[in-house]
Amino acid sequence: MATICQIWRPDRGRCFKTYGIVLVLFMDLVLQCVNGYMSSHIGQELPYARDAQRGSVITSPEVSAPASASPADKKSNTSTCPSGGLCSRLPAECINCSYHHNCTYGKPASFTCRPNKGVHCIGESGQQQTNFSLSIVCQFCWQLDPSQYKCKDSTNCMTVSCPRKRYNTTCDVLGHVHCIGNRRFNKRLFCNWTGGYKWSTALALSITLGGFGADRFYLGQWREGLGKLFSFGGLGIWTLIDVLLIGVGYVGPADGSLYI
Structure with missing residues (x-):
């Protein structure tokens, strides 16, 4: 900044004023990102999180339980439902x-549980059981920890945005996890996929060769790259701004993926 202002010595005041405006706009952009991110989290607070702190009782009649399904709808598969083992160890x-x-x-x-038709299991005493008691944590399937269910990923949503975008997907509980309610449920998740671009590489290119648009070319943004190349990095202003935006992660790959 000092070098450019020394070159434009007659307009040094205007130069400092321009940089001041750019700095204010950048700070305003960062604050908007932070406010949008925080509001998206606060607005998504789930009622069960508040209930958990109070130790409330689950009494929702709207969630259908697996008990409502008939045994015919849950046909056993000998490959996934081995017979002869402990009843408490059977998959859900x-x-x-x-x-x-x-x-x-x-x-x-x-x-109280019973094995599906064609599945035989034993209790702790070694005797075959048709009914047994299963102890699990009282929570619905959609309240499980994310490590206990698997969701379909989406590569059609943008990960670099303010606030960070979400997408609707379907999740299935892992076979060994037991929970109350439907084992398949809908969830609204943050976009979280990557195209293989490295943040460290993008930042290094922005610092060293940013004036020639190398950082933008690397991220797949060839229009912006050409603009920086033919304007010599916007006489240094564009280069400085890109270093800051890539450094905080606001500017990312053109395909909308996350850095690795």
Whole structure:
């Protein structure tokens, strides 16, 4: 900045004023990103999180339980439902439980279950059982930790935006995890996919060769790259701004993916 202002010595005041305006606009952009990100999190607060702090009782009648499904709808598969093992170790798709919703959220609860037709299991005593008790944590399937279910990823949404965008997807609970309600549910998740671009590489190119648009070319933004190339990085102003924007992660790959 000092070098450019020394070159434009007669208009030094105007030069400093221009840089001041650019700095104010950049700070305003960063504040908007932070406010948008925080508001998106606060607005998405789920009621069960507040209920968990109070230790409330789950009594929602709107969530259908697997007990409502008939045994014929849950056909056993010998490859996934081995016979002869402990009943409590069977996957969730191999048993039919009578879940009730009057348990305290986050606390262990006991439910009566039976293996599906064609599946044989034994209890702790070694005797075959047709009914057994299963103890699980009282929570609906959509309240599980993200590590306990798998969702379909989307590569059609932008990850670099303010606030960060979300997408609707379908999630399935892992086979060994037991929970109350439907094992397949809808979820609204943040865009979280990558195209293989490295943040460190983009930042290094922006600092060293940013005046020639190398950083923009690397990120797949060839129009902006040509603009920087033929304007010598906007006489240094564009180069400085890109270093800051790439450094904070606001400017990302053109395909909308995350850095790695």
